[in-house]
Amino acid sequence: MIEFELPERYVAIRDEARALAGRIAHVAVEADAMSDAVHPEVLAALRDSGLADLVVPGAHGGRFDDVDPLAVCVAREGMMGTSAHLDSLFALQGIGSYAITRGGTPDQQAHWLPRVGRAEVLAALALTEPVAGSDLKSLTTTIERTADGLVVRGEKAFISNAGHAAFYTVLGREGDGWSVVLVPADAAGLSTEPSPEIIAPHVLGSVVLDDVVVDESHRLGEPGRGFDLVLSTLAVFRVSVAGAAIGLAEAALAEATRHATEREQFGRPLARLGAVAALLADSWTDLEQARLLTYRSAARARTDPLAALPHSSMAKLAASEAAGRIVDRCVQVMGRWGLIRDSTIERLYRAARPMRVYEGASEVLRLGIAKALTDEHAAGVR
Structure with a gap:
């Protein structure tokens, strides 16, 4: 079995x-x-x-x-x-x-x-820049080897934990390639400032690297092979975004189900009205579909995260999109009670939207998934 x-x-x-x-x-x-x-x-x-x-x-x-x-x-x-x-x-x-x-x-x-x-x-990964988001190869932060050590210059934007992390793992251009260095938060020339507040508040900030000098021993991985480390990180942690989306969607559905069971309209509980019942049923179905794909993809990633990355991307795409649909339906089920600021459902509604953007926007994930599919077809795997 x-x-x-x-x-x-x-x-x-x-x-x-x-x-x-x-x-x-x-x-x-x-x-x-x-x-x-x-x-x-x-x-x-x-x-x-x-x-x-x-x-x-x-x-x-x-x-x-x-x-x-x-x-x-x-x-x-x-x-x-x-x-x-x-x-x-x-x-x-x-x-x-x-x-x-x-x-x-x-x-x-x-x-x-x-x-x-x-x-x-606290740890932080510094990838995104003011003009470089999904297209990381357009980043402008530079890493230069000098007699004094590695000199890091540039600005990173929308960095989680900025201002509170003890260190930043920084991706920058080095010669014709991209490298990663570990920059302690107390390094001379490193400063931070808050980022604009997003719809679901999150500890974010900009990291300015003004001729920051670190020892060659702060290099992570091989020179010019920084994207290997970035891909390794995504391979392990991208699927966990799907896990978070499932937790969010499940909490939203529980709140909407409680409301629909307890509140009566037209002489019966909301959950017994056909339109509301359909919203709840579709949401539960969406949730369980996403859960199965997420668990399977995460289990695959245990043995070979890089090989499983297309499946991790599928899970992140499916679960974050499902969470958006589910929490939107749940707000509809709850009517005006779903619109109250800082209520459980309202906070979940705001938190769901960014999940379709960070760690791979849905549109970018679709490109990668389609490429993996066509590559497999060309190789005769499928």
């Missing part, structure tokens, strides 16, 4: 994450409204939970020998429905540090990864 349920180990991780989310639920509205500061109670709860150990390898205090995409995915599922702030803090620990896991020296790994896994320091 083919098993379609999560193994117990992953169910336990999801339950851990839900329990953590429950402990900070009383400050979720406050935390999710913060765009220029980290909520101290949420960060303290993440530290105490020990769940950040999921984003570093076992050799440096992690729970698994290698970072397990399915474990990260179900953890985000358990957090996102309660607090986007909590979900972001957890996810960025892995997204910001994975280049160290894959390309760091033993000294770099020993210095940073255990502290990341205990959430003692």
Whole structure:
């Protein structure tokens, strides 16, 4: 018999994450409204939970020998429905540090990864620039090797954890290629400022690198091979966005179902009215379809993340798009009660929209998925 349920180990991780989310639920509205500061109670709860150990390898205090995409995915599922702030803090620990896991020296790994896994320091990945988003090859940040070390010049924009991270893994152009360097937050010439506030507040900022000099030992991976590390990071963590989307959609559907069950109109509960019942039924169906694809894609990524990247992209695309449809229907089910500022459903509605943009906009993902399909066809795989 083919098993379609999560193994117990992953169910336990999801339950851990839900329990953590429950402990900070009383400050979720406050935390999710913060765009220029980290909520101290949420960060303290993440530290105490020990769940950040999921984003570093076992050799440096992690729970698994290698970072397990399915474990990260179900953890985000358990957090996102309660607090986007909590979900972001957890996810960025892995997204910001994975280049160290894959390309760091033993000294770099020993210095940073255990502290990341205990959430003692916050991590950040600096890719996006004012004029370079999906088209990363158009970025203008430069890395130059000099007698004094590596000189980094440029500006990064919309960087999660900017101003609060202990280090930034920075992608920049070096000669004819692109390289990644680890820049400590206290490096001379590095400064940060808040980014414009987005519809779902998030700790974001710009990072200015004004002739920042770091030692050659701060290089991550090989010179000119920076995109290898970026792809490795996406291969492990992109599918976790799908997990977060599932958690968000599930929370929205639970809230709408509660409302439709308790509220009566025309002499019966809303859930017994045909139009409302259709909205709920379509939403549940969307949710379970996305959940199955996400779990399967994350399980594939455990063994070969890069080979599974097209499936991770499919999961991110499907789940984030489904979350948008589901939460929109749920607002409709709740009518005026779904429009109240900082209500559960309103916060979820705002949080759902950016998920179709970050870590691969839906349109860009479709291009990559289609290319993988046609490449497989040309190779005779299908």
